[in-house]
Amino acid sequence: MSLRYRFIDLASIADESELLGAIAPPASGMQAFALMGQPLSPFKHVVQHLRKIGAQTLLIQDSVRDPDFLAEHEAFYSKQHRVIPRLCWRLHAFAAAAPIVEKGKELTARAVLDFLDTVADPDRQYLGFVTIRPLRHAPIGASILPPPHLGDVTCLERFPVHIAGRAFYVSGTPYLQQDNAVGACAQASIWIALRTQMKRVGNTAYTPAELTRAATRYMAFDRVYPGRQGLVIEQMLEAIRSSGHDPLTLTCEHGVPGGAPITAAYVIEQAMPYIESGLPVVATLFPPSGGHAVVCIGRQYAARPIVDTTRDLKPLGIRYRVAADWIETLVIHNDNTGPYLTLGSGDPKSNVYCLEHARNLIIPLPETVHMTAKEAEQASLKAIAFSCFFFSQYDSTKPPRLKPETDIVLRTLLVRRHAFRRWALEDAELDPALKDLYRTLELPRLIWFVELHDAQLYDPRNPNTCSRIGEIVLDASADSLHGDVTLSARLSRHTLPSYSGPQGILLLDGGIEAEQLLALSSGVPGKSLAIPWE
Amino acid sequence: MPTIDTGALEFAVDLARPVVAQSLSAPGQAIPIPAKLSEQLNAVLSNAMLDDVLALREKERSVSLETLRLTVR
Numbered sequence: 001m002s003l004r005y006r007f008i009d010l011a012s013i014a015d016e017s018e019l020l021g022a023i024a025p026p027a028s029g030m031q032a033f034a035l036m037g038q039p040l041s042p043f044k045h046v047v048q049h050l051r052k053i054g055a056q057t058l059l060i061q062d063s064v065r066d067p068d069f070l071a072e073h074e075a076f077y078s079k080q081h082r083v084i085p086r087l088c089w090r091l092h093a094f095a096a097a098a099p100i101v102e103k104g105k106e107l108t109a110r111a112v113l114d115f116l117d118t119v120a121d122p123d124r125q126y127l128g129f130v131t132i133r134p135l136r137h138a139p140i141g142a143s144i145l146p147p148p149h150l151g152d153v154t155c156l157e158r159f160p161v162h163i164a165g166r167a168f169y170v171s172g173t174p175y176l177q178q179d180n181a182v183g184a185c186a187q188a189s190i191w192i193a194l195r196t197q198m199k200r201v202g203n204t205a206y207t208p209a210e211l212t213r214a215a216t217r218y219m220a221f222d223r224v225y226p227g228r229q230g231l232v233i234e235q236m237l238e239a240i241r242s243s244g245h246d247p248l249t250l251t252c253e254h255g256v257p258g259g260a261p262i263t264a265a266y267v268i269e270q271a272m273p274y275i276e277s278g279l280p281v282v283a284t285l286f287p288p289s290g291g292h293a294v295v296c297i298g299r300q301y302a303a304r305p306i307v308d309t310t311r312d313l314k315p316l317g318i319r320y321r322v323a324a325d326w327i328e329t330l331v332i333h334n335d336n337t338g339p340y341l342t343l344g345s346g347d348p349k350s351n352v353y354c355l356e357h358a359r360n361l362i363i364p365l366p367e368t369v370h371m372t373a374k375e376a377e378q379a380s381l382k383a384i385a386f387s388c389f390f391f392s393q394y395d396s397t398k399p400p401r402l403k404p405e406t407d408i409v410l411r412t413l414l415v416r417r418h419a420f421r422r423w424a425l426e427d428a429e430l431d432p433a434l435k436d437l438y439r440t441l442e443l444p445r446l447i448w449f450v451e452l453h454d455a456q457l458y459d460p461r462n463p464n465t466c467s468r469i470g471e472i473v474l475d476a477s478a479d480s481l482h483g484d485v486t487l488s489a490r491l492s493r494h495t496l497p498s499y500s501g502p503q504g505i506l507l508l509d510g511g512i513e514a515e516q517l518l519a520l521s522s523g524v525p526g527k528s529l530a531i532p533w534e
Numbered sequence: 535m536p537t538i539d540t541g542a543l544e545f546a547v548d549l550a551r552p553v554v555a556q557s558l559s560a561p562g563q564a565i566p567i568p569a570k571l572s573e574q575l576n577a578v579l580s581n582a583m584l585d586d587v588l589a590l591r592e593k594e595r596s597v598s599l600e601t602l603r604l605t606v607r
Contacts, residue, residue, distance in 0.1 A: 184607045230607025237602075249597045284606050291606040315582035317537040360601060372594055378587060382579050389543065389575065393550040394558065400540045400547055402579075433562035481587060505557075508564060515572045516564035519557040 005112045005164075007098035008058040008091075016040075016047045020139070023060055023089050023132055042140045042177040045338025046130055052148050055093035055127050059112070061163070064090040066131050068142045068191075071207035072182040076225045077135075085134040088141055092163060093127035094119065116166045128170035129161060133179070140177035142195075144170050147340050151463075152331050153298035155196050155280040173280070173297045175339040176208070183208035186231035187215070187239070188335035189293040193280035193364050194243055196297070200278075200416075200533050201366050203244050214242035230291070233284060233360060245364035248372060252358045264345035264355035265307040265324070271296050272324040273373030274363045277414035277532050282364075283332075285357040288349065296361075298331030300342065301460045310407075316385045318403040322377070323411035323453070326460050330355070368477045369414065369446055375480040376448035377412050380472040383489040384452065387470075387507050390517055391491055394501030404495040406469065407455035411528060414476060417443040418534040429466060429526035433518065434490065434506060441473075442511075443487065448474040451528055454494055466525040469494040470504075484509070492523030538582050546575050 013019045020043065050058075066088045077084040096119055099111050119125050131141035144161075147153035150171075158171045174195040178188040187208045194206055206214075212227055215235040222229045231239075233249070240247040253259065254266045271281045281296040305325040312319050329344035334353070346354025371379070385402040392401040415423075424430060424438035450472040457467035470491040478485040492504040503523035508516040549571040557565045 186606050228607070230605050232603050232605050233597075234602040236606075250594060251597060251601070284604065286604070291604055293606040313583075313586070314537055315586065316579070359604065360597065374590055374594060375587075378583070378590060382583055385579055386575060389546065390550060390554065393547065393554045396551070400543050402538060402540060402543075481591065501554075502558065502561065507567075510566070514566040514569055517553055517557050517567055518564050519554075519561045521561050 003107060003109055003112070004062040005109070006060040006062075006107060007101075007112075007115075008060060009098050010050060010055050010058055016044045019047055023091065024134075040139070041337045042335065042339075045341070046140055046143065046145070046175075049145060049148070049339060050093050050127070050130075053093075053127055053146055054095045057094045057096060057098040059092040059094065059115075059163070061090040061092065062087075064088045064131065066090070066133070066141055067205070068176070068207045069131070069133050071209040072133075072179060075209035075212070076182045088134065089132040091130040091132065092161070092168075093129065093145070095125045095127055096120070113164060116164055122168050126161070126168040126170060128172055135179055138177050138179040140175070143175045143339075144172045145175065145339060146170060146172045147298065147331070152300050153340070154275055154278050155297040156278075157196055157199050159199075173333060173339070175333050176335060178335045179208070180228055181226040183212050184227055184230040185293045185335050186236050187211045187227075189282045189295045190236060190239055190364070192295045192297075192333050192335070193282055194240070194245070196280050197245075197364065197366070201245070206243050211239045211243075215239035217242070233362070236282070236293070236362060240362070240364045243364070244367065246367050246369065248363045248365050250361045250363070250372075252360060261348070262356050262358060265309060267355045267358045267361070268299070268327045268330065269309065269322055269324040270374075271330065271361050272299065272322070272327060273377075273412040273414070275299055275330070276323075276411065279363055279365065279414065282362040283343075283358045284360045284362070285353055286359050287351045287353060287357045289351045292336070292353070294332045294334045294343065294353070296330045296332050296343070299327045300329045300331065301326045302328040303461060313381050316381060316402050318381050318384060320381070320408045320410055321455065323409055323458070323460060325409075326458075366446065368444075370477050371448060371474065371480050371485065373412050373414070373448070376450060376474050376476070377410055379474055379480050379485045380410065380412070380448075380450035383472045383474075383486045383507075384470070384491070386486075387489045387491045387505065388496065390507065391496050391501060391505050392499055395499040398499055401496065401499070404452075404491070405497060406495055408469075408495070409453040409455045409458045411451040411453060411460075413449055413529065413532050415447050415449045415529060415532040416534055417445060417447060419532055420447060420449065420473070420529070422534060423529045423531070427526055429524050431504060431520040431522035434504075434520055437506070437508070437518075438488075441488065441508075443473075444475050444477050446476040447487065448476050449529060449532075450474065452491070452495070453528075454525060457525065460528070463530055464527060466527055468526040468528060469523075490520070492525065494523065494525060538578065543575070543578070546571055
């Protein structure tokens with residue numbers, strides 16, 4: 001029986017075609033395929049990414065029954081006259097050097113097992129895996145690699161990977177290339193978004209083939225297979241709905257449809273709260289060459305704000321800006337170019353993808369999130385006005401006030417209640433009475449958490465910056481129009497520095513009982529909530 | 535919608551002062567806010583924001599059929 005494992009020293013491989021040749025046997029025909037053109041761009045980018053994250057050794061596993069490709073095979077490739085293999089290769093990347101095999105000798109199973117059993121610090125040395133499908137035109141199957149900069153990517157999960165009885169772990173965002181037969185970019189994007197949330201939301205692992213069937217169940221404009229014609233947005237929404245998610249569709253048009261041109265800042269502002277919440281955002285892009293879908297999974301902050309979107313909420317007189325002002329580019333998985341790429345501002349007339357090409361954002365929300373991020377932001381402003389009024393009442397020498405005196409930045413994110421309580425437990429700057437209240441407060445499964453930051457102190461690039469001077473907790477399952485959405489609102493004295501009074505106040509929703517007011521003994525600025533999911 | 539005139543909040547001032555005085559004398563303790571005060575203040579703020587709330591709802595929930603039929607591939 002031949003050994004189904006081999007090592008490849010990545011440093012000794014000069015280019016991508018040589019690597020593909022080393023992975024696939026000559027009979028597969030993959031070696032003969034020129035590594036050029038768009039379809040193999042993902043393979044090139046994946047190899048470049050492996051080098052960037054420090055991969056030295058690739059452990060090649062032959063005869064892999066990859067569930068996603070098996071489903072694609074059954075749906076389409078098994079029905080072809082010429083035999084298309086149904087087994088894949090899997091490349092496991094390690095930062096460690098491969099064992100040396102003496103010349104003339106063959107690699108033994110013992111050598112492979114010794115390598116796996118003795119990898120020092122496996123959490124750092126194991127760098128994820130890439131599935132290679134036996135398809136010349138679309139080799140990259142279900143893969144998970146860590147991002148180049150962990151802090152930039154928020155939509156990721158820690159996955160266990162089992163090799164020869166050993167469990168390794170990789171934290172990353174699942175990636176897949178469209179095969180242009182069972183699925184196009186739409187299915188690949190939905191697959192990425194759902195697979196990232198699978199563990200958190202507890203949904204089923206939908207394969208691209210299942211997503212195609214779900215998308216075309218009630219509406220098909222052409223043949224289902226081969227699915228080269230892509231999907232319309234309506235079909236994408238149906239596929240997401242069938243997976244148990246509630247797809248929210250947002251428009252990227254700022255004013256009236258067809259009015260003002262789409263701006264990068266507006267697209268970022270719409271997407272940011274969801275990305276910040278660890279929820280992947282599927283963006284539909286429409287460059288002159290035609291529609292395409294990518295998945296936004298992270299963001300890159302600049303040292304200073306990129307734009308100034310300071311606005312005045314007229315009825316309450318509150319001036320504020322949003323944390324998205326500091327974001328320069330989004331981090332995306334693009335199934336037809338590669339993983340962990342950036343999407344920034346550009347020329348909308350060019351075919352090079354840019355934020356200005358975005359027409360819609362689709363967010364596969366977990367069920368029972370009835371309020372959007374923007375509605376949460378709006379509700380938080382009302383809660384701020386309500387709280388400011390009470391805070392101003394401690395100083396009888398001054399008139400009542402509905403707005404902070406400080407320039408504020410709002411950062412909005414959807415948080416699971418366990419993560420909120422864990423944050424309250426671990427946050428060193430929180431007032432002790434507030435800490436106890438937050439940990440014992442009755443909460444829905446998901447909350448909108450709106451942080452108020454002092455604009456002068458806010459620095460999103462540094463997670464240790466203490467600039468949070470208040471926070472509003474909202475019921476994500478509530479309807480903003482109904483009104484009863486605020487669970488708690490806290491303001492520190494930094495919001496009204498010229499008023500005398502306690503260091504901070506907290507207003508608590510009493511449910512069926514009366515609302516309550518607490519004076520707090522501490523109001524020092526705190527850090528941002530970093531982990532919205534547990 | 536014009537900015538709320540804080541002078542119109544006199545009704546709330548009279549009701550809020552005893553609550554804040556009580557909370558100052560008992561820091562860390564939750565003091566109930568009279569229902570009349572929170573209801574009326576909420577009503578003033580909600581009414582002031584109603585146009586904005588409805589406008590956002592209309593904007594976010596209006597994806598045209600034409601858009602829904604756009605193809606991505």
